[in-house]
Amino acid sequence: MIVAVASGKGGTGKTTVSVNLARAIDKEILLLDCDVEEPNAHIFIQGKPIKQHTVNVPIPKVKEDLCKECGECAKICEFNAIVSFNTVPLIFPELCHSCGGCIKVCPEKALFEIDNPIGELRFYKNGKISLIEGRLKIAHPMAPPLIKSLKKHIDPQKLVILDAPPGTSCPVIATLKGSNFIILVTEPTPFGLNDLKLAVETVLELDIPFGVIINKNEPGKSIIDEYCQEKNIPILIKIPNQRRIAEHYSKGKILVDVAPEYKNLFIDLWQQVQKLAKNSTL
Amino acid sequence: MEKQKIKEIVILSGKGGTGKTSLTASFAALQKKQAVLADCDVDAANLYLLLHPNIQKKQPFVSGKLAQIRQDDCTACGLCQEYCRFDAVIKQSNPSRDTFRIDPIDCEGCGVCVHFCPVSAIDFKEQECGEIMFSSTQYGPMVHAKLHIGAENSGKLVSLVRKYAREVAKEKKLDYVIVDGPPGIGCPVIASLTGSSFVIVITEPTLSGLHDFERILQLINHFKIPSALLINKWDLNPEVASQIKELGQKQKCLLLDSIAYDQSFTEAQLKLQPVVEINKELHDRLELIWEKIIENIH
Numbered sequence: 001m002i003v004a005v006a007s008g009k010g011g012t013g014k015t016t017v018s019v020n021l022a023r024a025i026d027k028e029i030l031l032l033d034c035d036v037e038e039p040n041a042h043i044f045i046q047g048k049p050i051k052q053h054t055v056n057v058p059i060p061k062v063k064e065d066l067c068k069e070c071g072e073c074a075k076i077c078e079f080n081a082i083v084s085f086n087t088v089p090l091i092f093p094e095l096c097h098s099c100g101g102c103i104k105v106c107p108e109k110a111l112f113e114i115d116n117p118i119g120e121l122r123f124y125k126n127g128k129i130s131l132i133e134g135r136l137k138i139a140h141p142m143a144p145p146l147i148k149s150l151k152k153h154i155d156p157q158k159l160v161i162l163d164a165p166p167g168t169s170c171p172v173i174a175t176l177k178g179s180n181f182i183i184l185v186t187e188p189t190p191f192g193l194n195d196l197k198l199a200v201e202t203v204l205e206l207d208i209p210f211g212v213i214i215n216k217n218e219p220g221k222s223i224i225d226e227y228c229q230e231k232n233i234p235i236l237i238k239i240p241n242q243r244r245i246a247e248h249y250s251k252g253k254i255l256v257d258v259a260p261e262y263k264n265l266f267i268d269l270w271q272q273v274q275k276l277a278k279n280s281t282l
Numbered sequence: 283m284e285k286q287k288i289k290e291i292v293i294l295s296g297k298g299g300t301g302k303t304s305l306t307a308s309f310a311a312l313q314k315k316q317a318v319l320a321d322c323d324v325d326a327a328n329l330y331l332l333l334h335p336n337i338q339k340k341q342p343f344v345s346g347k348l349a350q351i352r353q354d355d356c357t358a359c360g361l362c363q364e365y366c367r368f369d370a371v372i373k374q375s376n377p378s379r380d381t382f383r384i385d386p387i388d389c390e391g392c393g394v395c396v397h398f399c400p401v402s403a404i405d406f407k408e409q410e411c412g413e414i415m416f417s418s419t420q421y422g423p424m425v426h427a428k429l430h431i432g433a434e435n436s437g438k439l440v441s442l443v444r445k446y447a448r449e450v451a452k453e454k455k456l457d458y459v460i461v462d463g464p465p466g467i468g469c470p471v472i473a474s475l476t477g478s479s480f481v482i483v484i485t486e487p488t489l490s491g492l493h494d495f496e497r498i499l500q501l502i503n504h505f506k507i508p509s510a511l512l513i514n515k516w517d518l519n520p521e522v523a524s525q526i527k528e529l530g531q532k533q534k535c536l537l538l539d540s541i542a543y544d545q546s547f548t549e550a551q552l553k554l555q556p557v558v559e560i561n562k563e564l565h566d567r568l569e570l571i572w573e574k575i576i577e578n579i580h
Contacts, residue, residue: 141469
């Protein structure tokens with residue numbers, strides 16, 4: 001079972017939900033930090049990585065002595081990652097999508113592929129939680145290949161939680177695709193509602209069952225309650241707006257560890273997620 | 283005549299939810315109509331909620347292509363599936379003949395299948411990936427955009443929003459472009475950052491905020507752009523706030539100010555207004571910060 005924790009807006013509490021859910025379930029959990037641009041789950045899991053390795057993608061390189069400067073490689077590249085003005089081609093690794101088109105099209109077999117590092121995977125273990133984090137190399141623009149490489153570590157027999165990046169564009173899609181259930185975390189503000197609507201559109205497109213968590217909740221009915229009611233979207237749990245919770249977060253503490261009264265909230269969350277994920281597959 | 287040099291001020295945070303948009307809207311309100319406002323958080327744009335733009339012109343953002351197999355012409359040879367590195371070609375086994383189709387969500391738009399299809403049975407059409415809007419607000423002109431759900435090329439859209447914002451500034455003889463940037467450090471952030479004049483990083487005193495500040499600062503310094511730091515909600519954790527200050531100092535990121543946690547940020551958002559419009563104290567404080575920003579842009 002794969003559960004993804006996502007949100008349109010940043011800073012709504014995705015990582016808080018991911019680590020607390022992982023802790024509250026009290027079973028062997030694999031947590032993948034797919035927010036590879038700014039991975040934060042490791043702060044809460046603590047400790048040093050038990051191993052780490054570089055993730056590479058293939059990019060082209062020219063054997064200059066074989067190149068006849070025909071320019072076919074530049075013509076096939078949709079991403080302007082390889083350019084040639086009747087010259088030996090110039091290659092821009094950060095624009096390359098590793099499609100392999102230039103390699104296949106070169107009539108002289110003058111192009112071959114080399115490894116280009118785009119980031120690394122770091123492995124952590126704390127109690128029953130195993131965390132694998134993707135960490136994008138600074139100034140490398142493309143997160144999806146690193147997220148895909150991280151997701152190769154998913155064992156479908158196990159419970160897997162994916163901590164997604166914010167937004168609705170390609171890194172989010174790369175994370176959410178193939179999940180069994182998606183938890184959308186939001187806050188009861190106009191920004192929270194606006195970005196929740198975008199996230200809901202994204203999730204509907206992927207056709208994966210989902211529910212909403214309202215974080216920083218105030219007593220009474222909010223604009224999020226109204227929206228979810230109207231759209232028939234289940235509200236899974238509400239996390240109260242308390243400074244104490246924010247302070248624990250600021251210190252990198254898992255809430256259910258330092259304030260056990262919240263444990264039942266996350267156990268309740270897990271029971272609802274299981275029920276909703278199961279019902280949708282019947 | 284001396285060529286006008288437009289200065290682009292980009293507001294970033296690394297971590298999401300630190301107050302980028304609330305503060306961008308406040309600077310927009312304080313800059314006395316010398317700037318064009320640009321929302322470059324194109325996949326979760328919020329600035330419009332506070333600035334209430336009056337949209338004057340819209341244009342589609344067309345970028346990137348997607349492959350689509352014409353079933354009538356396909357001979358089901360399977361070469362496209364063999365050549366696709368993005369697992370976007372899906373084979374359906376049928377008793378009579380296998381069929382192949384391309385999942386539009388997985389298609390990278392590389393065109394390799396299109397080029398090599400032996401019977402040219404694959405179409406490759408440009409996609410409308412979003413929309414760019416030219417608007418006016420009570421604080422000056424605004425350029426903003428909406429990326430379609432799950433669309434690629436957010437970096438290209440960001441670059442276009444910035445380009446159009448500079449053009450509007452030039453046309454209206456305005457000195458500045460204020461850019462509300464996206465969270466993270468990936469392609470839309472790099473597109474928001476490259477070639478700009480000055481970056482303001484809004485961060486919060488949490489261990490996550492500190493970690494993400496370090497990464498965004500590495501990115502900013504990689505592109506050699508001068509930067510300044512504004513710590514929001516500093517009193518949430520004064521210890522981490524001073525660690526953030528130290529790191530900023532070490533990395534030559536100018537400290538603008540530290541603002542305490544203030545409920546008016548949420549109140550202003552609920553009223554759909556920049557916070558400086560409802561809180562006089564914050565108005566005066568942020569006005570000084572804005573002056574400091576302008577003094578430091580060369």
